[in-house]
Amino acid sequence: MGHVLKTAAALTAMIASSPVLAAWEPTKPVEIVVAAGAGGASDQMARMMQAAIQKNNLMKQPMVVSLKGGASGAEALMYMKSSDGDPNKVLIAYSLIYMLPLSAKIPFNWRDLTPISVVALDQFVLWDNVDGPKTVKDFIAAAKAASSPFKMGGTGSKREDHVLTVFMEQKTGAKFSYLPYKSGGEAATQLVGKHTEANVNNPSENLEVWRAGQVRALCVFDKERISYKTKVTETQSWNDVPTCKEEGLDMQYLMLRAMFLPGKVTPEQQAFYVDLFQKVTQTPEYKDYMEKQALKPIFLTGKDMLKFLEEDDKLNSQLMHEAGFVAK
Numbered sequence: 001m002g003h004v005l006k007t008a009a010a011l012t013a014m015i016a017s018s019p020v021l022a023a024w025e026p027t028k029p030v031e032i033v034v035a036a037g038a039g040g041a042s043d044q045m046a047r048m049m050q051a052a053i054q055k056n057n058l059m060k061q062p063m064v065v066s067l068k069g070g071a072s073g074a075e076a077l078m079y080m081k082s083s084d085g086d087p088n089k090v091l092i093a094y095s096l097i098y099m100l101p102l103s104a105k106i107p108f109n110w111r112d113l114t115p116i117s118v119v120a121l122d123q124f125v126l127w128d129n130v131d132g133p134k135t136v137k138d139f140i141a142a143a144k145a146a147s148s149p150f151k152m153g154g155t156g157s158k159r160e161d162h163v164l165t166v167f168m169e170q171k172t173g174a175k176f177s178y179l180p181y182k183s184g185g186e187a188a189t190q191l192v193g194k195h196t197e198a199n200v201n202n203p204s205e206n207l208e209v210w211r212a213g214q215v216r217a218l219c220v221f222d223k224e225r226i227s228y229k230t231k232v233t234e235t236q237s238w239n240d241v242p243t244c245k246e247e248g249l250d251m252q253y254l255m256l257r258a259m260f261l262p263g264k265v266t267p268e269q270q271a272f273y274v275d276l277f278q279k280v281t282q283t284p285e286y287k288d289y290m291e292k293q294a295l296k297p298i299f300l301t302g303k304d305m306l307k308f309l310e311e312d313d314k315l316n317s318q319l320m321h322e323a324g325f326v327a328k
Helices: 002-017 041-055 070-081 096-104 136-145 160-172 184-192 203-211 267-280 284-292 302-323
Strands: 030-034 063-067 089-093 114-122 125-129 150-155 176-181 215-220 255-261 296-300
Touching: 030 041, 030 070, 041 063, 041 089, 041 203, 041 267, 041 284, 070 089, 070 096, 096 302, 114 267, 114 302, 125 136, 125 184, 125 203, 136 160, 136 215, 150 160, 150 184, 160 176, 160 302, 176 184, 184 203, 184 215, 203 215, 255 267, 255 302, 284 296, 296 302
Parallel strands: 030 063, 030 089, 150 176
Antiparallel strands: 089 255, 114 255, 114 296, 125 215
């Protein structure tokens, strides 16, 4: 018995002195890939995450924002697809991952990538210039009475903004001329300069010009008002913006904000990023950003994320087909 105890003690000592296998983590800078131009909602969110990770020491290696908005975002998608096995590239994705393959027939499927997490849901607001109509009803009436189609600015042809514009035409009978720009920031600038009559930017993309009193938020395309009640302008909070349905325009659309790795990474690498972005959602920077940019906080991973993606893909595919944007 004494021999057995001595052997067991020796084994315990060996295990205690053996180096513990460290969990995987990046050994070089991580690239957060943005499928859009500078100043848009994806770029802004990527930079918030970059700052949150750095300020809270969530990762030893730095995170570098890489803008790849060429070919309406196809550059980013194909870049990720060609990076199989590379755990140092993370895509910040949105509905582009469903829509662009349908409209442009690019050989990309989001299922080729490795899902990490859904980190937020983004909303769309109908905006016009502060000198334009003050209500949705007046805006639609003005569009219908105009001698030429109202110019509607947006980000990317045959994408979320364009789909919403087409369905506004179908719902109201008004005519719009859709003008795609490189980013939501550029679309906001064009509206301020009165080169367009309206846009359907995300809240973050028009935030500063709304705060400056240069544009008006007419309605939000959601079934409920944005929850945040802190005043953003001198007189309004996000919660003061009515839903489009309240204003007689029954349309709803939410856009995912999600993180993906390239395909063929290891489960350990995937787990590192799931943990990383869950920690990001707990930071003051993330929480402050969610409120200031009027995003809906959410965190989905694993089976819940896959279920969400499949359902969201189906919805976006249906919208694209109904809008006539699917390439033949």
